[in-house]
Amino acid sequence: MPELPFPLPPLPTVSQVVFLMIAVLAVFGSLAVVLARNLFHSALGLVAAFFGAAGVYIVAEAEFIGVSQVLVYVGAISTLIAFAIMLTRGMMFGATSPRNRQSGTAAIITALTFVVLMALMRGIPWPQAGEPIVDGQLIIAGLGHAFVNEYVVPFVLLAMLLLVALAGAIVVARDRK
Amino acid sequence: MNWSDAVIQFQYDLGAPQELSWLVEGITYFVGALILAMASLTLALLLIWITRKVISRIQDRIGPNRLGPYGLFQTVADAMKLLSKEDIKPTSSDTVSYVIAPVLAVLGVLMSLAVIPFGAGLIGADLSVGVLYLVALGSIGIMAALMAGWGSNNKYALLAGFRVVAQLLSYEIPMVLAMLAPVLLVGTMSMQGLANAQSLYLGPINLGFGWFIFVLPGAFLIYMIAALAESEQTPFDLLEAESELIAGFHIEYSGMKFAMFFLAQFLNSFFLGAIAVSLFLGGWQGPFAGQVPLLGPIYFFAKTFFVYVVIQWIKGTFPRVRVDQMMQFAWKVLVPSVLTLLLAQMIIMKLPLPLWLNAIFVLVANIVVVVVVLNVLGNYFKREQVRSKRAFEPTSLIGTMQPVHPSSGD
Numbered sequence: 001m002p003e004l005p006f007p008l009p010p011l012p013t014v015s016q017v018v019f020l021m022i023a024v025l026a027v028f029g030s031l032a033v034v035l036a037r038n039l040f041h042s043a044l045g046l047v048a049a050f051f052g053a054a055g056v057y058i059v060a061e062a063e064f065i066g067v068s069q070v071l072v073y074v075g076a077i078s079t080l081i082a083f084a085i086m087l088t089r090g091m092m093f094g095a096t097s098p099r100n101r102q103s104g105t106a107a108i109i110t111a112l113t114f115v116v117l118m119a120l121m122r123g124i125p126w127p128q129a130g131e132p133i134v135d136g137q138l139i140i141a142g143l144g145h146a147f148v149n150e151y152v153v154p155f156v157l158l159a160m161l162l163l164v165a166l167a168g169a170i171v172v173a174r175d176r177k
Numbered sequence: 178m179n180w181s182d183a184v185i186q187f188q189y190d191l192g193a194p195q196e197l198s199w200l201v202e203g204i205t206y207f208v209g210a211l212i213l214a215m216a217s218l219t220l221a222l223l224l225i226w227i228t229r230k231v232i233s234r235i236q237d238r239i240g241p242n243r244l245g246p247y248g249l250f251q252t253v254a255d256a257m258k259l260l261s262k263e264d265i266k267p268t269s270s271d272t273v274s275y276v277i278a279p280v281l282a283v284l285g286v287l288m289s290l291a292v293i294p295f296g297a298g299l300i301g302a303d304l305s306v307g308v309l310y311l312v313a314l315g316s317i318g319i320m321a322a323l324m325a326g327w328g329s330n331n332k333y334a335l336l337a338g339f340r341v342v343a344q345l346l347s348y349e350i351p352m353v354l355a356m357l358a359p360v361l362l363v364g365t366m367s368m369q370g371l372a373n374a375q376s377l378y379l380g381p382i383n384l385g386f387g388w389f390i391f392v393l394p395g396a397f398l399i400y401m402i403a404a405l406a407e408s409e410q411t412p413f414d415l416l417e418a419e420s421e422l423i424a425g426f427h428i429e430y431s432g433m434k435f436a437m438f439f440l441a442q443f444l445n446s447f448f449l450g451a452i453a454v455s456l457f458l459g460g461w462q463g464p465f466a467g468q469v470p471l472l473g474p475i476y477f478f479a480k481t482f483f484v485y486v487v488i489q490w491i492k493g494t495f496p497r498v499r500v501d502q503m504m505q506f507a508w509k510v511l512v513p514s515v516l517t518l519l520l521a522q523m524i525i526m527k528l529p530l531p532l533w534l535n536a537i538f539v540l541v542a543n544i545v546v547v548v549v550v551l552n553v554l555g556n557y558f559k560r561e562q563v564r565s566k567r568a569f570e571p572t573s574l575i576g577t578m579q580p581v582h583p584s585s586g587d
Contacts (some may be wrong), residue, residue, distance in 0.1 A: 014199045040327060041273065047320060067309045075316025075349075079342060082323050086335065137305045137365060 019059050026052025039085050047078045064140050179298045181205050209301060213290045217444055222252040224443045227482075228489050235493030262432035267330060270429065274328025278321050279430065279437035285317030286444045293451050294372045296461045296473030307368035308360055311452060312353050315407065318445070319345050322426050325438070329429035337425040340500070341416050344406060347504060348413075351511035352403035354519060358396035359389045359456045361522055362539070372460030376467070383467035385476075388459035392536050393522075395543035397457040399515045404453060406507070408446035411492035415500055450484035451477075458484070514550045518543060 029052055032045025050073040057066030147155045184205045193201050226241065226249055233240030241248030266275065289311055291301035304310055319342050326338020360366055363374040377387035390397045406413035417425040427438045454460060458480050461473035498506065521542035526535055 014203060038271075040271070044274065044324070063304055063306045064309070067304075067306045067313045070313040070316060071309065074320065075313065079316070079319055079323065079346070082320075082327075083339075083342070086323075086327060086339075135305070137367070140305065140366065141364075 015059055019056070022052050022055035022059065025049075025055070040082065043078060043082050043085055046081065047074055050074050050078065062139075064143065179303075180300075181209065184209070210291075213301060214287050217287060217290060218440070220447065221440050221443050222256060223249075224447055224485065225252045225255075227485065228443070228492070231486055231489040232493045235490070256436070259433055259436040264433065265431045267429050269330045271328040271330060274324040275429075276328075276434075278325035278328055279427075279434045279441075281317055281321035281324065282441040283437050283444075285314050285321060286441045286448060288317070289314050289448050289452070292368045293448070294369045294455055294460055295477050297373075297466070297470055299461075299474060300369050303367055303369045306366050308356055308366040308371075308456075312349070312356065315345065315349055318441070321441075325430070326426040329426075331429050334426050334428045337416065337428070341409075341426055344409075344413065344416060344503060347507040348403045348406035348511075351399050351507060351515045352407060354512070354515040355396045355400035355403060356452075356456060357519060358393045358522060361519070361526065362389065362392065368455055368460075372455055372462065375459045375462045383462075383465075385459060385462035385464055385466050387462070388457065390457045392540050393457065393518075393543055394540070395518050395547045396515070397453070398547060399511055399518070400453060400457065403507075403511060404446075404449040405488065405491065406503070408449050408488075409442055410446055410488055412495045412498050413503055414492075415497055415503060418497065446488055447481065447485050450488060451481045453484055454480045510550065510554065514546055518546050521546070 026049050029045045029048030029050075033042045033049060036042045036045060050069060054066040054069040054074075057063075057069060181202075185201055188201045188204070189195070229251070230240045230247070241251035244250040244254055266272075292304055292307040292310055294300040294303075322338050322341040322345070326335045326341070329335070359371055363371055365371065365374075375385075375387045375389060377384045405411070409416050427435055430438060454477060459476075461477040463472060463476035466472045466476055522539050525538045525542060528535065528538070530538070
């Protein structure tokens with residue numbers, strides 16, 4: 001092992017650099033959501049923010065949640081939002097103001113949410129670096145077992161809710177003879 | 178041994194200091210990703226050439242044969258032409274969406290390379306959620322189509338964008354459920370785990386013929402149909418309809434930006450074939466692939482190119498489906514049948530039986546479902562044929578010259 005001719009400065013680890021890049025994406029995406037003058041650009045910002053959140057999950061070794069995030073939020077919810085925007089008349093190209101009369105209230109509620117979240121998160125004993133990471137395979141299997149054992153009632157109730165929503169959407173959408 | 182471990186070890190042997198392990202790993206994965214991306218972009222040239230040759234042969238033509246051996250360099254010349262074309266951007270288009278959309282389209286397709294196992298230990302990243310990752314990538318393609326359609330500021334492009342989203346979302350469901358069948362069988366979502374599980378040991382020798390298509394032919398069939406729709410190939414190419422319609426959501430694109438969409442489509446059909454190979458056709462497994470590791474990638478690419486040629490064969494043979502038929506086929510045929518398949522498979526796999534008997538029962542269930550679905554469809558089309566013939570018989574029109582529903586309007 002050859003010695004380096006100079007002492008290395010304390011470098012950020014790779015995962016820290018990656019986290020910073022992802023965080024920048026998420027923060028700028030979120031800012032675009034609330035500040036963009038074009039509603040479709042807001043939707044695109046939302047997609048970027050969702051990707052950022054998925055990236056954070058993946059950096060935290062929670063691949064399953066990260067990939068599910070992309071699948072559900074980017075694949076389904078963003079598409080739905082984009083559709084809703086595109087099908088709303090007058091929203092497509094006209095510039096809309098990102099502010100309205102409720103800006104002040106929204107700002108206060110956001111600040112309060114931030115404070116409450118920070119207070120909550122400070123109380124949680126977060127796992128420290130170096131603790132063994134559970135194998136992804138086991139996490140997925142554990143999740144599946146939890147769904148059909150401990151949490152079977154909420155799971156089935158959610159499934160029923162989705163089914164009812166689906167049937168309701170069909171009833172609303174079909175043309176009445 | 179994994180390829181990344183080998184490359185990292187090689188760098189240490191060359192004298193890379195141990196303290197810079199993050200740099201060594203970074204270089205390894207960067208180079209791996211670069212090679213995969215570059216190779217697949219070059220692969221697209223070959224894929225377009227194969228498509229042209231196969232289609233030409235089906236149409237009793239020779240196809241490109243002037244530039245290079247067998248016309249191999251024709252696509253290179255075409256790529257040069259596209260590169261040198263003027264990059265037109267419509268004045269009233271939305272710059273952000275218009276420019277990012279083609280990039281996203283290619284990105285979503287290229288990212289699937291990361292989890293495709295080309296050989297034993299030859300996989301970009303063996304994620305524990307590999308199959309789910311592939312499914313999630315589909316949503317990037319959907320976003321790209323929406324952005325392209327909207328960003329072009331052209332109502333035809335926007336409508337075509339909606340059409341693309343409708344088709345991709347509808348066919349994503351049967352495709353995902355069909356991909357679930359091998360996952361259920363093995364109990365892992367890692368692509369390498371699925372490829373490893375498709376071995377067949379005869380004593381100590383790996384024959385490599387435990388392909389899941391022999392157990393799950395129904396799921397394979399449904400996956401292939403849905404994959405054709407996902408990659409916008411012929412029976413489902415009404416999004417584009419090269420010969421009749423305007424181009425679809427990329428009507429306002431020209432030059433290299435248009436080429437990006439074209440590239441994404443060709444690579445997507447190849448990679449969906451590669452996923453079919455990894456999930457159902459044994460991946461890199463084959464006779465003696467366990468003993469001679471080099472055979473793995475050879476088998477893998479041989480199978481994938483075979484699937485690709487079959488897709489082009491379908492392209493040259495099948496007529497196009499109508500948009501309502503396309504939606505009905507997804508929701509009324511594919512989704513119920515794949516759900517039945519999965520339900521049957523789940524019940525059978527919970528039976529206390531030896532593994533081989535389980536596999537045989539799953540196979541029987543698959544065949545039964547396919548036969549029943551084909552029968553029902555056949556009967557439906559027979560009735561439909563009789564009905565449509567009757568409707569056009571002159572005598573049947575006597576006394577019917579009035580609107581069927583007074584309120585129907587048209």
